[in-house]
Amino acid sequence: MTAFRAGEVARTLVEEIPVVWVEPEPRPSRAPLALWLPHLTSTKEGHLPVLRQLAEAGLVAVSFDPWLHGDRGPESPEQIAERVMGAVEAAHESDRTLWRHRDFVRTRIGVKYTPAEVRAVAEAAIRTAVQSKDDPADLINVALDELVRQRCELPG
Incomplete structure (x- = not known):
């Protein structure tokens, strides 16, 4: 685990999954957890401002890259969107x-x-x-x- 201070972004790997989190400052002994899941083509890094806001509200804010996204994926956001939307369109080739x-x-x-x-x-x-x-x-x-x-x- 990476050493960190409350209020700062911490990064680590959990079973090979890149994870980021921000804890509230001052750090309470127990704080509610907010798990922030990035949407399609988004990454954990893109949501750091949201994680900081959640931490400022007193929550431990955690996010990670979904499978095949961000650090876990070989495709760009544009390629992911094209692949997913192409599959949706292909499913309904005809009226x-x-x-x-x-x-x-x-x-x-x-x-x-x-x-x-x-x-x-x-x-x-x-x-x-x-x-x-x-x-x-x-x-x-x-x-x-x-x-x-x-x-x-x-x-x-």
Whole structure:
């Protein structure tokens, strides 16, 4: 382990995984832990400002490079994004494949998607709620609650 002082960035390897962390200053005997996971194409080093902010708020802030990212990967952020987005696009090479996948997911999770029926459900919920509510946000929430209750996919 690398020697460090509270408030400074510390770096080490944990089972060959590069890790960075920042501890609050002054360093308490026990502090909550914040594990900050970098998003796609991001690295632990890119999040040092966030780790410092978390430490200033009294947390031990830890981050590491996800598999094949940053110090653990041979690709640039642009190459990672291209590879991932290419895989997503390849999965739906045709509209027919896309519709088949959507139908599979809807069936699997038990959601119905018939736009006219879904709109009718939302409209009926709003018509009932308008008797006691007048705030548009409340009416929208009532409609959304009813759509979720009836396992309806939101209409596009």
